[in-house]
Amino acid sequence: MSTSPAVIIVGAGVAGLAAACQLGRAGVSVQILEARDRIGGRVLTRFDAGCDFPIELGPEFIHGKPAEIWELLEKSKAEITEVEGESWCVEQERLTPCGFWKDVDDILEKMDDRLPDESFADFLDRCCRSARKRPSERAQQRALGYVSGFNAADPALVGVHWLVKSMRAEQTIQGDRAFRSRNGYKDLLDVFDRELKKYNIALQLATVVEQLRWEAGNVQLKVRDQKGESTFEAARALITLPLSLLKAPVGNLGVIQFVPELPLQSKIALDTLEMGSVIRVTLRFRERFWDDVKLPHSTKSLSDMSFLFTQDDWFPTWWTAHPENWPIITGWAPFRCAERLSGKDASFVKERALQTLGTTLPFDRSELEKLLEAVHFHDWQTDPFSLGAYSYAKVGADGAHQALAEPVVNTLFFAGEATDTTGHNGTVHGAIASGYRAARQILL
Numbered sequence: 001m002s003t004s005p006a007v008i009i010v011g012a013g014v015a016g017l018a019a020a021c022q023l024g025r026a027g028v029s030v031q032i033l034e035a036r037d038r039i040g041g042r043v044l045t046r047f048d049a050g051c052d053f054p055i056e057l058g059p060e061f062i063h064g065k066p067a068e069i070w071e072l073l074e075k076s077k078a079e080i081t082e083v084e085g086e087s088w089c090v091e092q093e094r095l096t097p098c099g100f101w102k103d104v105d106d107i108l109e110k111m112d113d114r115l116p117d118e119s120f121a122d123f124l125d126r127c128c129r130s131a132r133k134r135p136s137e138r139a140q141q142r143a144l145g146y147v148s149g150f151n152a153a154d155p156a157l158v159g160v161h162w163l164v165k166s167m168r169a170e171q172t173i174q175g176d177r178a179f180r181s182r183n184g185y186k187d188l189l190d191v192f193d194r195e196l197k198k199y200n201i202a203l204q205l206a207t208v209v210e211q212l213r214w215e216a217g218n219v220q221l222k223v224r225d226q227k228g229e230s231t232f233e234a235a236r237a238l239i240t241l242p243l244s245l246l247k248a249p250v251g252n253l254g255v256i257q258f259v260p261e262l263p264l265q266s267k268i269a270l271d272t273l274e275m276g277s278v279i280r281v282t283l284r285f286r287e288r289f290w291d292d293v294k295l296p297h298s299t300k301s302l303s304d305m306s307f308l309f310t311q312d313d314w315f316p317t318w319w320t321a322h323p324e325n326w327p328i329i330t331g332w333a334p335f336r337c338a339e340r341l342s343g344k345d346a347s348f349v350k351e352r353a354l355q356t357l358g359t360t361l362p363f364d365r366s367e368l369e370k371l372l373e374a375v376h377f378h379d380w381q382t383d384p385f386s387l388g389a390y391s392y393a394k395v396g397a398d399g400a401h402q403a404l405a406e407p408v409v410n411t412l413f414f415a416g417e418a419t420d421t422t423g424h425n426g427t428v429h430g431a432i433a434s435g436y437r438a439a440r441q442i443l444l
Contacts, residue, residue: 006029043059063178120163286372
């Protein structure tokens with residue numbers, strides 16, 4: 001390159017984009033290198049020709065009212081709608097309006113980060129054995145389902161201290177509410193895209209960074225693209241790779257070889273964090289068949305159904321496009337469910353999804369097949385540039401996010417949802433916040 005940038009950003013997910021825009025606004029020359037042929041990272045919005053509704057293959061909901069997202073979308077006059085509607089549950093093989101949230105909240109509120117850290121599974125066992133009023137088996141199972149479902153976490157690994165911090169962070173942004181932007185998260189990426197152009201930020205797609213040599217004040221990145229190998233050089237580098245790629249062995253596609261290796265404190269921090277697994281599938285039907293499902297022993301219909309919670313081993317959680325009336329329903333398979341589905345082709349995932357729906361609602365399986373018009377699915381676990389969904393912290397991870405967020409000799413910087421220090425790991429707004437924080441560190 002004839003002129004080296006001041007900062008090279010590895011990764012054009014929302015953390016890298018947020019940092020690039022902040023640096024560009026401050027007049028810093030930036031080069032973004034992205035392995036995929038698009039921006040967004042784990043944010044991936046598709047549009048189905050059969051309906052005027054965004055199909056998200058990554059994150060879909062805006063959780064609460066985080067300023068990092070709302071300020072950008074409101075400035076661009078994006079249309080934001082709150083998710084409303086009814087939540088239904090399968091209880092004793094019957095569909096019924098959900099009534100378990102208070103029982104789950106009662107259990108979660110017993111978590112105490114002033115005590116020694118422990119896994120959620122160990123906490124639940126200890127809490128339920130010692131409680132004067134023992135939570136019901138149903139409440140315990142729902143609590144386990146919430147932790148593994150919402151956080152995509154292994155209850156035997158995820159730490160109580162991190163869960164408490166995350167819950168407190170959610171409360172500060174009304175995290176119990178959920179919203180969608182009119183064109184999905186594409187609205188957010190469009191904001192970043194306009195900012196990149198406004199500040200003349202260089203973006204090179206389909207470019208895989210294979211090696212990063214660093215010393216104080218200098219980085220050299222060996223990359224590979226369709227033309228072959230080349231080298232980029234700058235004074236500083238911001239790494240925004242997913243946690244899984246920072247932990248994966250060198251030699252795998254998308255994994256950077258750091259020369260010299262990252263400091264010990266960074267490695268220790270990485271060891272206490274883990275990547276969760278999720279498979280989601282969105283099905284578009286010819287019509288909203290669930291509107292016509294007749295419920296035994298009830299006069300209610302499912303026409304206002306927003307969420308459906310089951311105990312299914314494949315897809316325990318579902319949601320509709322409510323309050324929009326599109327004939328779309330999405331299945332969510334976290335943790336063990338995702339592990340069963342990961343690596344399978346779209347046909348297998350579709351079959352399991354239809355079988356779950358047919359059994360749960362209930363609706364004739366062959367009729368569902370006739371009504372089905374489109375299937376949208378992406379396996380983030382086998383995607384070499386993600387190797388998972390989003391991160392969580394294991395037992396003993398206190399201080400790990402802060403350690404991972406610390407610059408290395410004012411030369412290597414890190415951002416991404418796994419490096420957020422405010423408790424918003426695993427979220428789009430947490431990723432943006434980490435990008436803003438990394439930009440501030442660089443500008444110091």
